[in-house]
Amino acid sequence: MATAVPVLPAAQAKALADAYKAAVAARRQRTLLVLAIIVVLVFVSAQLAHVRPLTLIANIGNFGGFIGRTIPKISAGNFFGDIAEWYWAFPKWLGLLWQTILIAYLGTLMGAVVAFLLCFHASANLARSRWSRIAARRFLEFCRTVPDIVFALIFVIAFGLGPMAGVLALSIHTAGALGKLFAEVVENIDMKPVEGLSAAGASWVQIIRFAVLPQVAPGFASYALLRFEINVRGAGVMGFVGAGGIGQEFLVAIRNFYYTDVSAILLMIIATVILIDLGTEQIRHRLINPEGVK
Incomplete structure (x- = not known):
């Protein structure tokens, strides 16, 4: 049985159509206004930051020239010999790269422990008092606000050159970053087990x-692994200020214009970061969604 579709009177339909067109036009005008404001802000920011697109275009060839000089000459007739010459200090670089990974690992571990101890005090739903929550949050903010490279410089001055400065710098910054993330995980838990206990x-x-840890453990582990990936990259930079790792050797190669050494070390760092990213990604997916990973 057919159902009759009611038809609006012509005047009412026209009024609704006009109102719809007006709403669409108003939204389009707001969108254009926001885009215009963004363009103006980008232009003003570029001027204040002395970003010069013409200078970039004029000197882009220098970047390409530097990259070209870092590419070694490898011939098919002497392929393995050229590779061996390119990676002439491979055992030394591999040792420094392993030191970089250990710096990242220890920094992540120590920072995660501090973050774990403070996150419950910093969370709004579990803090024992308002003042403990404020103190914990301000401390974590301080730890993550100061760049880790600044902490590394301070510790190099205090303790001398070496990996110890890098470990301490990464651990402090990691504590601040993970502490905030852990606290947010805690604040999103189901409070019924907490209320029951x-x-x-x-x-x-x-x-x-018994009520909180079973809910937050996978999230904590996932964020800690993600932070470890970040710290591997950060540990490579720590060597620039003498805080151990392969970064110091990388900086020496740049300063002395050892172009092929630059590319060799850079490729080793990139390959290491990719392998760590792939491995930790699989672990994080298994922790977050164990049933969905095959």
Whole structure:
């Protein structure tokens, strides 16, 4: 049985159509206005930051020339010999690269421990008092606001050159970054187990152990692994200020214009970061969604 479709009166339909067109036009005008404001802000920011597109275009060839000089000459007739000459200090670079990974690992581990201890005090739903929450949050903000390279410079001055300065710098910055992420994970938990244990007379530590940790453990581990990836990159830069790792050797190659050494070390760093990213990505996916990973 056919159902009749009601038809609006012509005057009412015209009024609705005009209102729709006016709304669309107003939204289009707002969009154009926002885009115009963004363009103006980008232009003003570029001027204040002395970003000169013409200078970039005029000197882009220098960048290409530098990249060209870092590419070694490899011939098919002497392929393995050319590769061996390119990576003439491979054992030394590999040792420094391994040191870089260890710096990142220790910095991540120490920072994650501090973040774990403070995140419950910094979360709004589990903080034992308002002042403890404020103190924990301000401390974590300080740790992640100061760049890790600045901490590395301070520790190099205090403790001398070496990996120790890099580990301490990364651990402090990692504590601030992970502390905020961990606190956000804690704030999004289901509070029913917490309320149940609290009603049963459990202590604050017992509530954390039995009601909170089972919910947040996968998220904590995932963020810690992600931070480890970031710290591997950061540890490579620490060597620029003498805080250990392959970064110092990389800086020496740049300063002394050892172009092929620059490309060799850079490729080793890139390959290491890619392998770590691939490995930790699989682990993070298994932790977050164990049933969805085959």
